[in-house]
Amino acid sequence: MKKNLLLQLFCLSFIVFSCSSDDDNGGGIIEIPAVESAVLDIESGGSTEPNQVYIDLSTEETTVVRRDSWELGFISSENRVVLNSSILASAAKLEGIYDIDAVSEDTELTAPMTLKTLNQGFQPIEVTVSTLNELKEGIPVGYHMYGDLENNIRFTDDSTGDLDKTAIGDIPTTEAEAEVIIVSLGNEIPKDEAEAGSINTTGDHRGFYKIKVFMNNNDYVLQYAPLSSDTHEEVVITKDEAYDFTAFSLENGIEVDVEPAKENWDLNYTSVYSYYGSSRGLVAGVTYSDYVVHNTLNGVGVYMVLTEEPGEGEDAAPVATGEPLYDEFTLEDVNENEFEYNDRALIASGWRSSSEGALSDRYYIVRDTDGNFYKLQFTALLNEQGERGFPQIVYDLL
Template sequence: MKKLTFLSVSLFLAMLSACSSDDSDDLIDFSVTFSTATISTSETDTTKEITLNFSRAATEAGTITVSFTGENAVYGTDFSTVPAATSGSISLPVAVGDLSTTITFTKILDPIEGTTKSVTFSLDEFDNTDWMNGSVNSATVSFSPIAALNGIIDLENGGSNMPNQVYFDFSSGVQTAVKRDTWELGLFNGSENRVYLNASLLVSAAELEGITDLLSVTEATALTSPLELNTLDAMTFQPTTVTVNTVEELLQGLPVGYFQYGDIDEGVVFTDTWQGDLEGTAFAEISTTADENNVYIVGLGNEIPTEAAEPGSINTTGDHRGFMKVRILSDGSNYTIQYAALDETANFSEVTVPKNSSYLVSGFSLTEGQSVSVEPAADAWDINFSGVFSYYGYQGPLVAGLTYSDFAVHNTLGDVGLYQITTYERDSEGVVTEFDVPSYADFARGDVDESALVYDDRTAIGSGWRDAFGGVLKDDRYYVLKDAAGNYYKMMFTAYISNEGVRGNAQFTYERL
């Protein structure tokens, strides 16, 4: 849903919060649940955080006691914990206001080849009689990699500014948070030489047809041929056309927004397509013949605001970060990125980045002039909760640059398939039609429809899991995912905002089938 739609949501939730925030009689039960039932370690990744989430913020202090049992694992010899254990149990203090607590698990000795080692942690008791067990009462830590069974994940998008992208891997239960302003370009590491734009930062790019001399380009540079492009009239908000003759004129419509220039029918689009396929990049495929690679003007996207939004609303798009001129070359094994400020005519910077087959896409920061770590390894993530997502496309009958929030994309480049199951539909008069499909709780491995799995559109989840107008989580849908290793999972969003009404704090539950 576009960012202009959130004012009504903000007002609604603000009023709701004002009515109920001081009413302690309306507090939900305080329950404790492990965030995941299965945790894996590896030879190099020997320390893990075991997180216990609370259903709401604690209104009084107390202690949670967690017991544990080991399979071929002895405390102090094979593993240790923080807090330290006493007589087979761990005491975890809870302070007023806490939303979770953690146990730090450290593996000391790997299992002997051919054997297994694991430790199972279980909720034992609470010193507060009003506290209770949640849905996941135990967590097993394996000394070797195994596919996770289930979990409840609080996404680390960072609040109403949504500063972070979050990558999540179902088989390990690991989420990786990366600030979305640390990169602008993504270099594809496969056989094709392709360059992606950071859609979460609203990055855009326009090719200067027939121009290969980077330093010859300034705002005054004339295009080799005038462009007739579409936009929206600023007064009437109706479609209109503009003629673009120079780089300066092109800059007016390059930033992603309602008035962005483009012409979908003629293939003139300054963002990557929403589907995420290799053929849909704003950059043409990088040729191994240097003279075939033109200069591009890259819009660096928008700043991440630092001021938080009102409860229930968002504030994700700040001032535009400016433009650079960029030319990218390739020999098939390396990318060479040449770039400079638009007004620079004497010197440009050049960085060569080797392809790295361990990753699908390698990040590059034009503002810092270096490669940056963004995506986890190719087989170590399934969904990217990008928070913000942008592209040029259709909004009803109009065509414009669109920005969405609360957005999720799955790893189609990494052979991850996903589809949505809709359990009911409500028409405009409120009449509900229930569909003949299993509920989320009842859905099992035998219910998976292989033909429904989507591998060619990364936006199968998108932002459709919540209703920004109503400020609510949709309860009519859940999702089925198949990872590259052939594991099947079901997942369902269980929270849209935090307990305090703050956006950018979504939660979902998942289970291996």
């Protein structure tokens, strides 16, 4: 009996190894078919929305990362540094100031800056600052933060993800050319959950750091220290072309694994998103929850299909737009001219209503990093207990 069992195992192993030989499968590479249909619960983490969740539609793989684990992202494809908008990080370059160890709250600016802000009545006013202590009052993201869009002054990255519009800007090629930059570390993730149906995403301010960044051949050199320190640390950050960026935590002084490989994610449920720009007729620092961006740096395109629009009159019933319903949409309905490849914030928070939850009058067409076309709809914002921060999507391969 034992001999028969061993013989069977030997034959089975022979078959398995024979079937996986290079001759039989064209070099040992097995093509994994794209996921055809899925229902995915996104692990945002509840009403404090502590997580960023990267989603690869074709594999149904997700990567979950604490959104307060990093502040800076060092781009691989260009010499650029981005900020972690999900914790409301922001930054201001100190023009003409180069000695990082000499910078403190009492540092005087090389020239006064005239900036715009909103007063307590949310009316636009101008403010002139002459010291770092005055400037840092308006660096943190909020309705009253400083900036001037007309003169291209903003202390956040652009909402679209355009690498030519980052707060930190051009990275010098020498240490001598690198000016000191003040970084607001954003806000803590609150520990206390909100009441059912509400959110609690923005806690206490995490403080300020000062940095200098410059290139050494193709590597970044980062000098950093708390604002009150008269010495600094220095690290070299090497680009990895397999990833969009290398993340760094100023608070912990380490590189952090955040994004999956750049070709292995399509959507990022970033939970919280912030930037300086126009919102509801105001120009201010704004923060959104339940926010989704797509991988514009690696060819992901998205557009929205709206199946209903408001009727005329306050109590009028919605009117059908003539677009196919989600279940009716097929590959033949895809309009490739509609895809947005340059603005990562197309989905944004427009998929939901804070009072109604996931909106059923819209869905999204996604062209993923592999060139597959998917239709995707958000089907939940709340869990069964009515708690916020439990989104769900359904998607199907076209």
